[in-house]
Amino acid sequence: MSRAPVLLVGFAVTNRAVCAQLVERGHLVVPVDDAPDDHARLYAEELGVGLLEQPDPDDWPALAADARAIVPTPGLPESHPCLGAAADAGTPVISEFDLAQQWDARPTLAVTGTNGKTTVTLLAAAMLEASGIPVSVAGNTETPLVEAIRADRPEAFVVEASSFRLGHSQCYRPTVGAWLNFAPDHLDVHESLTSYRAAKAALWNRADEHTTSVVNRDDPVVVAHAPDEGRVVTFGLDDGDFRVSEGALWAWSEKLADTFELHRSQPHELSNHLAAAAVAMAGGAHAQGVRAALLSWTGLPHRVxxxxxxxxxxxxxxxxxxxxxxxxxxxxxxxxxxxxxxxxxxxxxxxxxxxxxxxxxxxxxxxxxxxxxxxxxxxxxxxxxxxxxxxxxxxxxxxxxxxxxxxxxxxxxxxxxxxxxxxxxxxxxxxxxxxxxxxx
Missing domain, CATH: 3.90.190.20 (Mur ligase, C-terminal domain)
Known part of the structure; x- marks a missing residue:
């Protein structure tokens, strides 16, 4: 095993979980934080690693050159000097998704998009559970994927996949990958709209015969990036494998629920329902479980x-x-x-x-x-x-x-x-x- 350290740039929730897993596996780890709080210092001390605080920008070329890999905290601005230094040194920049996939072979069902990620992630998880498939929700939530894989119960993971994680993923390949929509966002982190779009599109970069890609037919950006490889399933309000027709939600030729039965039936919510059903059924959920979850779903707080x-x-x-x-x-x-x-x-x-x-x-x-x-x-x-x-x-x-x-x-x-x-x-x-x- 290489004794070159893995640099964790930013030491908040996700990279603390990454650090714990790396340390358990015997890797040398150096967490770095530009503005650490007392919780970060205490956590580093408990894990027995030295926290490097507020390095000078001029220090990054040497730090990057000496590292085996760099794991940026989600939301680290693309202008951060560690990323340029890593590119110059040829040091890989990876994500927690990459590490989790290396450490755990269970399926992941990933959901990305500018809007609706949390709703679709949680609803898809409810559909799978109602179908008798134990799952865990992870990613851009309170539980990073590298933390979720510690549990033995889940047969699969439903992952809320932000651009912050996807954009730095080098080998992550979800079993099911859904892209809900695209609109300008997070330009305080991404250097350009092009960079943000590329980060989202990374969800499908490694699609192959073993993967299913869930595509929103109503979003031209998403459609333009649909992969040529693997299975593709579509959803849309008027057209798609999962669609609204005759006042009901359909999966191919099977009716899932009438819209009047749903607690939330505004257009964007119906689109989320269709996406969740497509993700869940690609992950093994059956129509009865999907219907049960749809009828009990009352929505999330702070969303209309x-x-x-x-x-x-x-x-x-x-x-x-x-x-x-x-x-x-x-x-x-x-x-x-x-x-x-x-x-x-x-x-x-x-x-x-x-x-x-x-x-x-x-x-x-x-x-x-x-x-x-x-x-x-x-x-x-x-x-x-x-x-x-x-x-x-x-x-x-x-x-x-x-x-x-x-x-x-x-x-x-x-x-x-x-x-x-x-x-x-x-x-x-x-x-x-x-x-x-x-x-x-």
Whole structure:
């Protein structure tokens, strides 16, 4: 075994799990972090590895040249000097997916896409479990794949596969790989939209006769990257192996469920249902298990979730929508609305949000990107800037009429005012309930 170290660049949840596995297997590991906290230091100490803190950019050529491989933390900017140094030195940059596949031969069912990954991952897992197939959910979740493989119970893993992991994967080949959709995102991490697209497309780079690729027929970018090798299964609202027809969801010629039976049946949700069914059935789920999971699925928090209805106005929390693409889908699903949008922009053009301006009564702009939101809708619909979520909720409610929706669908990240999109959505929901409770 080589005694050259594996460098772990960034020492948060995923790379701590990677470190533990490498140490157990007798590998030399050097974790590196530009801004470590006390938890990182304590974890490194417990594993008996030395944590290298805040290396100078000029140190990276030597560090990379001496390393056997580099594992970047998910979300490490592509501009980080370790990546350029690795390329110059010819040192492989790999992902936790690569390592997990080397260490465990059980099937993985991977789901990527700009929007809907978590929903499809969890729903597909529920379909498989309802079909009697024990699975574990991993990847871009609380449990990295390298951690999930420790458990003996799962027969397979349903993996939420972010571009951050896929883009650095060198040998990862999922048994089933689903690409849901593509829209600009994460340009604060990826150097360009081309780089982001290539990272997503890496899901299918190693497709072969042993793999199934699940392709969204409704997304031209996804269709353009569909692999020539292996089995290909398609889904789409109007056309595909999995589709909506005659008011029902179908898998080829088999009806899975009527849409009126579902708790959530907005267009983007139906697309997610179809994708999950395609993934699950490619992984061995049967139609009865898929149907059972569909009928019990009530959706996830902060995703066009109805908070309350008062005086004919519905209030929706869609705080998870951190891209213009997701915000537009939410507006289309709720109809006439007052939109609360803004936050911390992830390097994206917010202009596409104006595509739904004709469905908006007005917009309330919030956070660091408030002025960008205002410019995006200039001349298309009225925009008010609010200095707090309290002001935003109050202003939106005052501007809504009976039959409208007040929709928090920010199109931006939450990290200007909040620690997470969940915290933002929870605060919005609390304020809505307080407002309604205080109304005569």
């Amino acid at each position: 979730a109805l908070v309350a209805e008062h005086d004919g106005v519905r209030f929706f929390d869609d705080s998870k929508a951190t891209t213009p693409h997701a915000a537009c889908a939410a507006v289309r699903s709720v109809g006439r609305a007052v939109l609360i949008a803004g936050g911390r922009n992830k390097g994206l053009d917010l202009g596409p949000m104006a595509e739904v301006a004709d469905q908006l009564r007005s917009v309330v702009a919030i956070g660091e990107a408030a002025e960008e939101v205002q410019r995006a809708f200039a001349g298309r619909c009225p925009v008010t800037i609010a200095g707090s979520m309290e002001e935003a909720v109050r202003t939106a409610a005052e501007g809504a009429r009976s039959g409208d929706a007040v929709l928090l669908s920010p199109g931006c990240a939450s990290f200007d005012w909040y620690g997470s999109y969940a915290e933002r959505g929870d605060h919005f929901s609390l304020l809505v309930r307080e407002l309604i409770g205080g109304s005569p």
